[in-house]
Amino acid sequence: MNLFRTSLRIRLTFWYSLALGILLSAFSFCIHLLAERSLLRQLDRELAGRIFALEKSIQDKPGEPEELAEFEDEMFSPVFQVERNDSLLYQSGSWRSAGLVAPGKTGPGLAPVEVRAKDHDYRLASKALEIHGSRYRLFAAMPMDQVESVLAGLALAFKIGLPVGLILAFLGGNVFAGKALAPIGRMAGLAEKISSENLELRLPVFNRTDEIGRLALAFNGVLDRLESSFERLKRFTADASHELRTPLTAIRSVGEVVLRSDSDIGAYREAISSILEESARLSRLVQDLLLLTKGEHDRKSMTRSLLDLGDLTKSICSTFGVLAEEKEQTLVCEVAERIPASVEESTFRLAVMNLIDNAIKHTPMGGAIQVKVWRGASGESLITVRDQGAGIPQEHRQRIFDRFYRVDPGRSRAAGGTGLGLAIARWAAEINDGRLELAESGPGGSLFRITIPHALIS
Numbered sequence: 001m002n003l004f005r006t007s008l009r010i011r012l013t014f015w016y017s018l019a020l021g022i023l024l025s026a027f028s029f030c031i032h033l034l035a036e037r038s039l040l041r042q043l044d045r046e047l048a049g050r051i052f053a054l055e056k057s058i059q060d061k062p063g064e065p066e067e068l069a070e071f072e073d074e075m076f077s078p079v080f081q082v083e084r085n086d087s088l089l090y091q092s093g094s095w096r097s098a099g100l101v102a103p104g105k106t107g108p109g110l111a112p113v114e115v116r117a118k119d120h121d122y123r124l125a126s127k128a129l130e131i132h133g134s135r136y137r138l139f140a141a142m143p144m145d146q147v148e149s150v151l152a153g154l155a156l157a158f159k160i161g162l163p164v165g166l167i168l169a170f171l172g173g174n175v176f177a178g179k180a181l182a183p184i185g186r187m188a189g190l191a192e193k194i195s196s197e198n199l200e201l202r203l204p205v206f207n208r209t210d211e212i213g214r215l216a217l218a219f220n221g222v223l224d225r226l227e228s229s230f231e232r233l234k235r236f237t238a239d240a241s242h243e244l245r246t247p248l249t250a251i252r253s254v255g256e257v258v259l260r261s262d263s264d265i266g267a268y269r270e271a272i273s274s275i276l277e278e279s280a281r282l283s284r285l286v287q288d289l290l291l292l293t294k295g296e297h298d299r300k301s302m303t304r305s306l307l308d309l310g311d312l313t314k315s316i317c318s319t320f321g322v323l324a325e326e327k328e329q330t331l332v333c334e335v336a337e338r339i340p341a342s343v344e345e346s347t348f349r350l351a352v353m354n355l356i357d358n359a360i361k362h363t364p365m366g367g368a369i370q371v372k373v374w375r376g377a378s379g380e381s382l383i384t385v386r387d388q389g390a391g392i393p394q395e396h397r398q399r400i401f402d403r404f405y406r407v408d409p410g411r412s413r414a415a416g417g418t419g420l421g422l423a424i425a426r427w428a429a430e431i432n433d434g435r436l437e438l439a440e441s442g443p444g445g446s447l448f449r450i451t452i453p454h455a456l457i458s
Contacts, residue, residue, distance in 0.1 A: 009181055013173040020169045021162070028158040035154055039147045040123070044112050047125035050140040054080060058138075059131055079122070083137040095141070098122065102139050114144070121148065183212050191219070199227040232402075250278045304342045304432075309381055309452070310335035310373045312345070313352055317371055320356045328366045331356075336374040339381045341452050343432045351428035351436065354421045355385040355448050362389030363445070379454035388445040397438055401426045 057068065068082060068090040079094040081102055099117040103126065112125040121144040128137050187203045194201050202220045207213040258271040317333035324331040359369045367388035376382050392400060403423045429436040429450050439449040 009177045012177045016173045017170045054138045079141040081139040309339045313373050330368040332370050334372045347428045348432050351425045354425035359387035363387045381452040383450040386447045392441040
């Protein structure tokens with residue numbers, strides 16, 4: 001079984017049990033080690049007491065084995081041996097029966113050692129000293145059977161308890177993991193029910209601060225954006241259908257009227273002229289739609305270049321000067337300084353062109369349009385276009401950049417507009433990492449502003 005292909009619940013339980021197993025193993029090892037050291041220290045203290053008793057007995061009556069025999073009788077199963085001047089002075093019966101052999105090296109500060117005799121382990125302490133001109137070596141030993149028995153019992157308890165604990169931990173962890181992941185299961189069940197027909201459904205958020213709650217919030221945010229995109233798509237489809245139907249209906253109506261009537265050449269010419277006008281409007285609409293559709297998928301293929309925004313804007317103003325003169329308008333272009341920026345020329349030019357074209361359309365005869373390029377206080381580049389139109393009412397300002405949205409539908413259509421100018425301008429600004437916004441609007445006109453971040457300015 002591939003662990004990484006199992007359910008998240010099993011994987012969490014496995015890793016939890018593995019971590020707990022490692023922790024319990026390390027804990028058991030430490031407990032065993034501490035218990036062994038504690039028992040050995042206790043054994044060493046008792047051995048030190050026996051060495052001290054032997055030393056005191058020899059100091060009281062040196063060289064008398066009878067005194068050592070009395071010492072053996074006073075203690076329970078004493079295991080000891082005393083040497084004097086490298087010769088055996090006394091050896092207890094327990095020492096002989098155990099078959100112990102005294103080590104060759106002794107000293108005043110040697111630590112106790114473990115020795116083995118006749119399949120039994122002993123803890124042996126020794127001490128070398130000089131009393132009344134004689135050299136003595138004292139040996140005392142104690143069997144380690146009790147220590148080994150305690151340690152063996154402890155090890156057996158760990159061998160049994162550790163697997164049982166891991167099994168219980170796995171079962172309990174599986175239950176707890178199931179309860180912890182239950183909200184994800186409910187979220188998954190609800191997410192499977194969400195489709196394009198019920199995008200208004202949202203996942204429940206049980207705790208906004210934990211990982212599952214943040215996941216639900218993130219997914220709900222995605223659903224919000226999807227719902228908004230679907231709504232815009234539906235509105236765009238309906239608006240596009242309406243915009244396309246209007247010129248097509250006009251073309252068809254004009255053609256049917258002319259065909260049914262006995263008209264002269266002048267009437268035919270007028271009908272054909274009307275058809276061509278509607279066809280041109282239809283062509284502009286289709287071209288704008290294709291531009292927006294294509295542009296939304298071509299961001300990665302854009303080629304940026306370093307351009308002077310002032311020179312670019314002055315060039316556009318020069319082109320639109322003819323249109324402004326037809327309406328006896330004044331088109332003023334102010335450039336404060338040279339402002340280079342890394343942008344894609346054709347799309348950015350489109351943003352500025354649509355803003356100036358929009359300003360000319362909405363500024364009355366004899367009015368003025370002011371275009372200004374300058375650097376802001378924070379280092380960003382700004383391009384502003386101010387017109388002298390009627391202004392945009394407050395209730396329309398949030399939607400003026402929507403596709404096909406018109407503040408005055410009849411007037412915009414009569415002027416030849418498609419309702420996509422500001423939408424294209426915003427798209428063209430944003431695809432160059434800029435920002436287009438309505439800075440101000442009132443009875444005296446509106447001010448649109450394109451902001452280029454400082455990061456794009458060289």
